[in-house]
Amino acid sequence: MRKNCMFLWIMAFLLFGFINPVLAVTTDMYENSDTGYKVIIEDDANLLSYNEEQSLADSMEKLTEYGNIAFKSISKNGYGSASRYAEKYYHETFGKESGTVFLIDMSQRKIYIFSDGQNYKTITKSKAETITDNVYKHASNKEYFECADEAYSQMYTILEGGKIAEPMKYISNALIAVMLALFANFAIFKIATKNRAASVNEQIKECAFSCTHTNPSVRQTGEHRVYSPVSDSSSSGGSSGGGGGSSGGGGGHSF
Amino acid sequence: MYICPACGAGLAFNPKSQMLECAYCNSKFKPEEVEDTQYKMAKGQKEKKIDNITDNEVYDVISYRCTQCGAELMTTEETLATFCSYCGSSAVLQKNSKKNKKPDYIIPFEKSKEECEKAYKRMLQRAFFAPSDMSKSQQVEKIRGIYMPYWVYSYEKKGLQKDNGSRRSRRVGDYVYYKDYEISTNLDAVCDGVVHDASANFSDTLSEAIGPFSISKRKDFSPTYLSGFYADSEDVNNDTYVAQCREIAGKRTSKELAKDSTYSRYNAHPNVFMDMTKAEMGLFPVYFLATRNRKGDRISYAVVNGQTGKVAAEIPIDFTKFILSSAVLSVAIFIILNLLFTITPGKVLGLSILFSIISLIVSYKQVGEIYARENKLNDKGVLAKENAKVEDNQAKTQILKNIKIKKNLANKANKMPFGERIKKIYKPLISIIVAIIIFMANPASDVVYYIGAIVSIITTIWSFFGLIKEINLLTTRKLPHLEARGGDENA
Ligand SMILES: [Zn+2]
Ligand SMILES: [Zn+2]
Numbered sequence: 001m002r003k004n005c006m007f008l009w010i011m012a013f014l015l016f017g018f019i020n021p022v023l024a025v026t027t028d029m030y031e032n033s034d035t036g037y038k039v040i041i042e043d044d045a046n047l048l049s050y051n052e053e054q055s056l057a058d059s060m061e062k063l064t065e066y067g068n069i070a071f072k073s074i075s076k077n078g079y080g081s082a083s084r085y086a087e088k089y090y091h092e093t094f095g096k097e098s099g100t101v102f103l104i105d106m107s108q109r110k111i112y113i114f115s116d117g118q119n120y121k122t123i124t125k126s127k128a129e130t131i132t133d134n135v136y137k138h139a140s141n142k143e144y145f146e147c148a149d150e151a152y153s154q155m156y157t158i159l160e161g162g163k164i165a166e167p168m169k170y171i172s173n174a175l176i177a178v179m180l181a182l183f184a185n186f187a188i189f190k191i192a193t194k195n196r197a198a199s200v201n202e203q204i205k206e207c208a209f210s211c212t213h214t215n216p217s218v219r220q221t222g223e224h225r226v227y228s229p230v231s232d233s234s235s236s237g238g239s240s241g242g243g244g245g246s247s248g249g250g251g252g253h254s255f
Numbered sequence: 256m257y258i259c260p261a262c263g264a265g266l267a268f269n270p271k272s273q274m275l276e277c278a279y280c281n282s283k284f285k286p287e288e289v290e291d292t293q294y295k296m297a298k299g300q301k302e303k304k305i306d307n308i309t310d311n312e313v314y315d316v317i318s319y320r321c322t323q324c325g326a327e328l329m330t331t332e333e334t335l336a337t338f339c340s341y342c343g344s345s346a347v348l349q350k351n352s353k354k355n356k357k358p359d360y361i362i363p364f365e366k367s368k369e370e371c372e373k374a375y376k377r378m379l380q381r382a383f384f385a386p387s388d389m390s391k392s393q394q395v396e397k398i399r400g401i402y403m404p405y406w407v408y409s410y411e412k413k414g415l416q417k418d419n420g421s422r423r424s425r426r427v428g429d430y431v432y433y434k435d436y437e438i439s440t441n442l443d444a445v446c447d448g449v450v451h452d453a454s455a456n457f458s459d460t461l462s463e464a465i466g467p468f469s470i471s472k473r474k475d476f477s478p479t480y481l482s483g484f485y486a487d488s489e490d491v492n493n494d495t496y497v498a499q500c501r502e503i504a505g506k507r508t509s510k511e512l513a514k515d516s517t518y519s520r521y522n523a524h525p526n527v528f529m530d531m532t533k534a535e536m537g538l539f540p541v542y543f544l545a546t547r548n549r550k551g552d553r554i555s556y557a558v559v560n561g562q563t564g565k566v567a568a569e570i571p572i573d574f575t576k577f578i579l580s581s582a583v584l585s586v587a588i589f590i591i592l593n594l595l596f597t598i599t600p601g602k603v604l605g606l607s608i609l610f611s612i613i614s615l616i617v618s619y620k621q622v623g624e625i626y627a628r629e630n631k632l633n634d635k636g637v638l639a640k641e642n643a644k645v646e647d648n649q650a651k652t653q654i655l656k657n658i659k660i661k662k663n664l665a666n667k668a669n670k671m672p673f674g675e676r677i678k679k680i681y682k683p684l685i686s687i688i689v690a691i692i693i694f695m696a697n698p699a700s701d702v703v704y705y706i707g708a709i710v711s712i713i714t715t716i717w718s719f720f721g722l723i724k725e726i727n728l729l730t731t732r733k734l735p736h737l738e739a740r741g742g743d744e745n746a
Contacts, residue, residue: 121597130697161702168705172603173592174585175712179610181585182719185384185577189726192381195567198466204507206467208447211508213416216440216517224421225430 029057032064037099039064045073045106047144056145060152066159067119068099071148075106082252086114090248100250102151104144109255111139113151116248122159129251131155139255257289257331257482265332267483270364270540270561275479286363286479313354314478316486320349324735326456328401328485329355331478340399340485341456342735343545343554355488359407359535360473363480364400364561371542371559372398374566378557384580386573389546389555397545400561402481402538403462404453404489406496407470409446410504410529416442416512420523436521442512446504446529451496453489453536456735457543458556464567465560468539472562476538486538493534504529553731569730572723600704604690607711611686614718621725622679626671628729682718686711 030039039060041053048056056071063069072089079085082105090101098117105112113128123131131154138147257266259277266275266289274283316329321339323346328336338345372395379390388394421433448470452462474480505527512518512525540561547554548571557568592598677684693707 121599124599126601126697168600168702168709169598170593171709172598172600172705172712173596174589175709175716176598176603176606177585177589177592178581179606179712179716179719180588181581182716183610183613184584185581186719186722186726189382189384189572189577192383193378193568193570193730195460195464195569197460197463200503200506203449203467203503204446206470207449207504207507208471209445209507209511211442211444211511213443213512213515214441216438216515218517218521219437219439220434221419221437222435223424223432224435225427225432227429228431229429 029053030061030064032061035064035066037064037066037068037097038094040068040070040072040093042070042072045075045104047073047104047106048148049145052145056148056152059149063100063152063156063159066098066122067115067117068094068097069152070094070099070101072101073104073106073144077105077107082108082110082112083114083250086112086250086252087248090114090116100155102148102155103252104139104148109139110252111136111147111151111255112250112252113155114248114250119159120248120250122161123155123250125249125251127158127251128249129253131158132251132253136253136255257479260284260289265482266479268363268480269483270367273363273365275482286477287475289477289479312357314357316353316355316478316481318351318353318355320351322346322349326735328487329481330485331481338397340397340401340543340545343397343547355486356536358404358476358538361402361476361480361538362468362470362473362540362562364484364540366540366542366559366561366564368398368400368542370564371561371566372396374559374564375542375544375557375568378566378568379570382570384572384577385570386549386576388549389570394546395544398542398557398559399544400484401541401543402484402486403457403541403543404487405450405468405537405539406453406489406491406493406500407535407537408449408451408493408497408500408504409532409535410449410501411446411532412442412444412508412527412529414442416440416525416527418518418523418525420518420521422521436523438517438521438523438525440512440515442508442527444508444511444527444529446507449500449503450537450539451500452539453491453493453496454487455490456487457541457558458732461556461558461567461569462541465541465558465563465565468560468562470537473537480538484540489536497531497534501529501531547734548727548731552734554734555731569732571727571730574723577723600708603705603708604693604711607708607715608687608690611683611690611711611715611718614715614722615680615683615687617722618680618683618718618725619676621722621729622676623671625725625728626675628732682714682721686714686718689714 029041031037039057041048041057041060043053060069060071070090070093072086074085077085079088082103085105086101086103089103090099093101094116096117098119100113100115100119100123103112103114104110111132113123113132115123115128131151134154135147135150138144138150257275258264259266259280259282261282262277262280264277264279266277266284268274268286269276272283273286275286275289276283314331316331317333318327318329319336320327321342321344323344324339324342326339326341328340330336336348339348375398376390376395379385417437417439420436420438422436424432424434426432450466450468450470452459508527508529509525512527517523518525542559542561544557545554546557555569555571557566559566596602689707690711693704693711697704
C-alpha cells in the first residue's frame with residue numbers, strides 16, 4: 001500500500017516534469033572554448049526577431065567568461081511565479097554551474113534575473129533587483145530586445161567590477177580584522193581595569209543595624225481610579241518563514 | 256616618636272601582629288599601653304609648655320606639606336619623607352610640628368605594605384596594556400600607608416512611620432478603582448556606621464571602589480597606631496555627605512520594614528527618612544600611590560584598602576603595547592575571516608555601522624565622564640570645598656562679581672552641554688553617516704560600494720583611537736596645584 005503510494009507520487013512527478021515547458025528544445029548559440037560556458041537563447045514567447053536574436057547572442061558572448069548565460073521568454077508559466085520558473089529553468093539547463101538567466105515572463109508580465117554559482121556572488125539578489133529595476137521600462141514599451149541587451153550589458157559591468165572587487169574583499173577583511181582586534185582589546189582592558197564601586201548592600205552589611213516596629217495599623221484614606229480600557233489583548237506569535245535548500249537566487253520586476 | 260621601653264629604639268606598628276614592634280630587640284607592645292607610658296613621659300618633660308586645648312582632644316604630630324601641590328600628610332615621628340603622595344613630586348616638603356584634633360576612632364592597618372604592592376601588581380598584570388613604568392618596583396614601592404579621614408554617620412528613626420498603599424477594589428467600565436490606605440507603625444530603627452571619606456585629596460570614585468571597611472573592628476584612637484604610617488587631615492565638612500548617607504540608611508531600614516507582610520498586602524513601599532544622630536571622625540587605613548605619566552603632566556592614583564586588600568587603580572593604556580597586541584590579533588582574525596566567511600560589501604557596511612554605533616555609545620559615555628571629572632562634578636568633597644570658597648568670596652567682593660561666580664557654579668553643576676558632547680564624538684558619527692549614504696544610494700557597481708564601506712570602516716577605526724585617548728584622560732588627572740586647592744594654604 002505504502003509502496004504503491006510512493007509509486008504514484010513518482011509517476012505524478014515525472015508526468016509533471018514532461019508537461020513542464022522547461023524541457024523545451026535548447027539551442028546553444030555559442031560555447032566559450034576557454035571556459036566551456038554557453039550562450040542559450042530560447043524565445044518561446046516570440047518576442048525577438050531573428051536578427052535581434054543574433055545581435056543579442058553577440059553581446060551575450062563576453063559574459064561566458066564568467067558563466068553560462070541564457071535568455072528565456074515564456075507566455076505560459078506552469079510554476080506560477082517568475083522567480084520559481086527561472087530557478088527551475090536554470091538548474092535544469094545548467095545544473096549547479098556558474099551562470100545567469102534573464103527571463104521575460106509574459107504571462108505574469110515580469111522580468112527576472114536568476115544567477116547561481118560564482119555569478120551569484122557578484123550578481124546577487126540585490127544586484128539583480130537593481131538591474132531589472134533599471135530595464136523594466138523597455139519591457140513596458142514592448143522593446144524586449146533593448147530590455148535584454150541593456151540587462152546583459154549591466155550584468156557584464158558588474159561581473160567585470162567583481163573582478164576588481166576581489167582585492168577589495170581582502171582590504172575589507174583586513175580592515176574588519178583590525179577593527180575587531182582593536183575593539184576586543186579595548187573591551188578586555190575596560191573590563192579588566194573596572195573599578196567597581198561597593199554596592200549599597202555591601203556598605204550596609206558593615207553597619208550596626210537594628211530595627212523594631214509595632215504591628216502596623218491600616219486606615220483607608222480614599223479611593224482613586226485608573227483608566228484601563230477592556231481589550232482582548234491576545235498577542236499573536238510571530239511566524240517565521242522557512243525555506244532554503246536551493247542555492248542561487250535573483251531578483252525581478254513587473255513591467 | 257614612640258620609644259621602645261626596653262632599649263630606647265623607635266617603635267613601628269606592624270599590621271600583621273597588630274602590635275608596636277621594636278626592630279632592635281624584637282619586643283612587642285600593645286598600642287594602647289605604649290601611649291599611656293609615653294603620655295606620662297611627655298607630660299614630665301613638657302610641663303612648662305602652655306597649652307590652651309586640653310590634651311584629651313589633640314595629639315602631637317609632625318606635618319609635611321608639599322610645596323608643589325599643598326597637600327599635607329602627618330606622622331607622629333620624624334621621617335625622611337622624600338616625596339608627596341598626591342602629586343608624586345619629590346619637591347621639598349615643609350616640616351612643621353603641630354597639634355591635631357583627635358579622631359573618634361581608628362581602624363588599624365591589617366594588610367602589610369608588601370601584600371598591597373603584590374595585589375596592585377597583579378591588577379597591573381591583568382590590565383595588560385598598562386605602561387610598564389607603572390609596574391617598576393621602584394615606583395610600586397612608593398605606595399604609602401595613609402590613614403584617611405572618614406565621616407561615620409549614625410542615623411535613627413524613632414516614632415511614627417506613615418506610608419501609603421493601595422489595593423484594587425473593582426472595575427467600572429473602562430476604569431479600575433483602587434482604595435488608598437495609610438499604613439502607620441511605631442518604628443525604632445538605628446543604623447550606625449554609614450561612612451564616607453572626608454578628604455578632598457581622596458577621590459570619591461576611588462574611595463567608593465575600595466569600600467567597604469569593616470567598622471566593627473574599629474578601635475579607640477591612639478596616636479601610636481600612626482607610627483610607621485601617615486595620616487591625612489579631613490577637609491570636607493560632615494554635612495557634605497549627610498544626605499547621601501542618609502539615603503543608604505533609609506533604604507536599609509525601608510527594606511527591613513517592607514518584610515512585614517502588611518506592606519506587601521497593601522502594595523506599599525515604605526520610605527523611611529532617618530535623622531542623623533551623630534557624625535564621627537574615623538581614620539581608615541588606605542595604601543596610596545601616585546604615578547605620573549611619561550610626559551609628567553598628568554597623574555594616576557592607585558589605592559588599596561588597608562583592611563581588606565581590595566584594590567582600585569586608574570590605569571592608562573600604553574599606546575605602543577596596545578597597537579602591537581592589536582596588530583597580532585588582527586592578523587589572526589584576518590586569517591580566520593578569509594577561511595570562514597565570504598565577505599560582501601553589505602556585510603562590510605553592516606559591521607562598520609554596528610561597531611561605529613558601539614564606538615559612539617562608549618565615546619558618548621566616556622566624554623561625559625571626562626567632562627564631569629575635569630570639572631570635578633562627580634566629587635562632592637571637592638565641590639563642597641569650592642562652594643565654601645565661593646561663599647567666602649561672596650562675603651568679600653561686590654555683587655557683580657558674585658553673579659559671575661554663581662553662574663559658573665551653576666554651569667558646573669549641570670551635565671555636559673549636548674553641543675559640546677557632539678563635537679567630541681563626531682568620528683563615529685561620520686562613519687555612520689557615510690554608511691547610511693552608501694546604503695541609500697545602493698550603487699550597482701560593487702567597487703563603488705566597497706570603497707564606501709571601506710571609508711566607513713576606516714572612520715570607525717579612527718574613532719577607536721579616540722576611545723583610547725579618552726581612557727587615558729579618564730585614568731589620569733591634572734597634577735594638583737596649590738591654587739587649585741581650597742583656601743587652606745594659610746592654615
Ligand atoms: Zn627595643
Ligand atoms: Zn604634592
